[in-house]
Amino acid sequence: MELKVWVEGVVRVVCGLSLDTSCQDVVIALAQAIGQTGRYVLILRFQGTERQLIADDCPLQCLAQLGQLAADVQFILRRTGPSISDGPNVPTRVHLRAMLGHF
Numbered sequence: 001m002e003l004k005v006w007v008e009g010v011v012r013v014v015c016g017l018s019l020d021t022s023c024q025d026v027v028i029a030l031a032q033a034i035g036q037t038g039r040y041v042l043i044l045r046f047q048g049t050e051r052q053l054i055a056d057d058c059p060l061q062c063l064a065q066l067g068q069l070a071a072d073v074q075f076i077l078r079r080t081g082p083s084i085s086d087g088p089n090v091p092t093r094v095h096l097r098a099m100l101g102h103f
Contacts, residue, residue: 003059005030005042005075012077017060024055030077043076050076 002015007030014026023042031040042053044062046069053059063070 001060003075005077007034007077019060019064020058021060022055023053023057023059026059027055027077036079038082039080041078041080043078045074045076046072 001017001019002013003017003026005012005014005026012030012033014029017026027040027042031038042057042059044051044053044059046066053062059075063073066073
């Protein structure tokens, strides 16, 4: 399965997800794909409200619970600050499927 996530104003599609794929998995994969370190959260926007998802939340399960209303959901990757280890090193890009495992 796939999940569309807005990242810095651009829609990115994360492929290879299962119902058990966590927000943490999605956030790590996207941060690696854009080549930026830092602290990120996944936001669920629905009917004008935003909710910050926690690391263990599963985005596809959230969509499944909403049923037909899921079409109105938007996921957003939001950078909340630098990582503790931010420094001069640039992270290595990793293929999304490798980051997500064998989903």
